[in-house]
Amino acid sequence: MAEKELIKHIEKEEINKEKKEENPKTPLNNTVDTSILRKNNASLSSIPLNLAPFPQSTKSNKSSKSISSERTIQAFKAAKIDPLEKIHKEFEDLSDLEKNVLRIAEDILKQKRYKADIQVERVEMLSPLMEKLYSKCIAKLTHSKGYSKEQIFQAIKSLSEKRWIVSDQRRTRREILGTKTLQQVLSFIHDYPGTHARDTRIEEVIGITRNPFIKHVMVLEAFGLVRSKKIGRTLNYFLANLPEIFDEFVVLFSNPLVVDIIKILLKEENIGLSEIARRLGVYHGAIQYHVKTLENKDILIKDEKGMHINRSLLKSYNDLYKVPPFGDFIDK
Numbered sequence: 001m002a003e004k005e006l007i008k009h010i011e012k013e014e015i016n017k018e019k020k021e022e023n024p025k026t027p028l029n030n031t032v033d034t035s036i037l038r039k040n041n042a043s044l045s046s047i048p049l050n051l052a053p054f055p056q057s058t059k060s061n062k063s064s065k066s067i068s069s070e071r072t073i074q075a076f077k078a079a080k081i082d083p084l085e086k087i088h089k090e091f092e093d094l095s096d097l098e099k100n101v102l103r104i105a106e107d108i109l110k111q112k113r114y115k116a117d118i119q120v121e122r123v124e125m126l127s128p129l130m131e132k133l134y135s136k137c138i139a140k141l142t143h144s145k146g147y148s149k150e151q152i153f154q155a156i157k158s159l160s161e162k163r164w165i166v167s168d169q170r171r172t173r174r175e176i177l178g179t180k181t182l183q184q185v186l187s188f189i190h191d192y193p194g195t196h197a198r199d200t201r202i203e204e205v206i207g208i209t210r211n212p213f214i215k216h217v218m219v220l221e222a223f224g225l226v227r228s229k230k231i232g233r234t235l236n237y238f239l240a241n242l243p244e245i246f247d248e249f250v251v252l253f254s255n256p257l258v259v260d261i262i263k264i265l266l267k268e269e270n271i272g273l274s275e276i277a278r279r280l281g282v283y284h285g286a287i288q289y290h291v292k293t294l295e296n297k298d299i300l301i302k303d304e305k306g307m308h309i310n311r312s313l314l315k316s317y318n319d320l321y322k323v324p325p326f327g328d329f330i331d332k
Contacts, residue, residue: 069298075243076316163224194250269306
């Protein structure tokens with residue numbers, strides 16, 4: 001957000017805040033009967049503390065924020081698993097019948113005389129391609145393996161739902177394990193989450209140019225292994241199992257001002273917003289806006305002692321994405 005737009009946004013928020021203060025909606029349990037004040041000619045400040053309006057306890061808010069932060073950290077840890085290892089494990093978890101169906105599907109999907117269409121809601125509604133797969137599986141698996149037609153149909157349906165079979169790609173997810181370039185692209189996105197097609201590291205690490213990279217990403221996306229998200233004007237790529245809050249962190253930390261605020265707070269937890277603004281040479285409102293954002297993302301925690309940066313969360317972030325390198329100044 002441009003600085004002028006940011007200032008306008010903050011001013012608008014202040015106006016809204018003033019309006020709310022003019023027409024407060026006090027919770028019932030905080031209400032003081034003002035008629036008592038009028039009768040006794042007392043002011044609000046003269047009311048004993050145990051009767052005066054009081055803010056809602058922040059204990060439950062802190063607890064929920066702690067849970068939210070912990071969930072984010074756990075999600076980051078889960079996303080560290082190597083994607084190729086994950087595919088291998090998921091393959092091993094398939095039933096013997098599903099594995100047999102996949103092997104047969106690898107041949108059937110390549111028969112281009114059938115349209116690349118999957119329709120497996122009911123047996124009678126199978127697309128020609130899936131009907132061919134179904135009949136081939138019956139011929140090979142009913143007598144030799146003892147599976148029923150219903151079991152075979154349910155296996156095909158399950159594989160389709162779990163995206164082990166994607167007909168318009170004319171291949172199965174299992175075949176990705178045997179395709180070197182697809183493996184490299186998947187590993188690259190794992191190592192550099194948030195990457196984009198113009199990333200110069202693609203050619204350096206994988207040895208392919210922009211267009212082939214995009215084609216391979218489209219294959220991985222079709223199998224539910226990769227997802228894309230437009231951040232600004234750029235289409236960025238992430239592993240599908242990476243929590244979406246990670247995308248927000250990537251955008252947030254791409255702002256150097258936010259990183260500078262974090263650096264200062266890591267060193268001085270008792271510093272005021274005005275002093276941060278003075279050091280960085282920006283408006284107080286801009287600092288206030290970014291601090292609030294950091295607080296909403298559980299990166300910053302406020303209490304009576306000051307503002308504390310959630311070091312565990314930043315370390316978990318850096319375990320997945322090395323930029324900005326918070327570890328360089330967290331431990332200092």
